[in-house]
Amino acid sequence: MFAPLVLLGLLAAGPRHGYDLKRAYDRTLPRAKPLGFGQVYATLGRLERDGLVVRSGHERDGGPDRTVYALTDDGHVRLTEWLGTVEEPAPHVASTLLAKVVVALLAAGPEQALAYLAAQRKAHAARLRGLTRTKAEPGATIGDVIAADYAIAHLDADLTWLAATIERVARQQPEEPS
Incomplete structure (x- = not known):
């Protein structure tokens, strides 16, 4: 699944909270498979566990506190590796x-x-x-x-x-x- 790597790519522009990442994903990939808010936060949790993002603060913009995430050096390396890897054509017809x-x-x-x-x-x-x-x-x-x-x-x-x-x-x- 490419969603974790897309989130890393969106974080490459600077720290963001999950809600903002979801909106940026929808804007950036308007025709892609939708990404739910729950999936964004679960993915951020896995990315944090794997050392690819860190919590870098909280924002409160007239609503609840939102945890802000930032890309780590390891996250940047992983993103660079992904962007430098050619996608293999699908080996099987699955339609x-x-x-x-x-x-x-x-x-x-x-x-x-x-x-x-x-x-x-x-x-x-x-x-x-x-x-x-x-x-x-x-x-x-x-x-x-x-x-x-x-x-x-x-x-x-x-x-x-x-x-x-x-x-x-x-x-x-x-x-x-x-």
């Missing part, structure tokens, strides 16, 4: 989309698989249009735009796969009984 198509073919036959593929293609195309609009919205940040570009590239790849799969399934001949 609900792929699994549903294969199961539809096995369990229900080509007609059901084609119906599912057509519905999925429609949903992907709608999401693609929405992301394209997001990029053009006034006030879209660079984070919004690059996150939308990333999602668009993945949707485009899925749409290419969906089109090829629809063609293959449509051409599929029923197997001869054994």
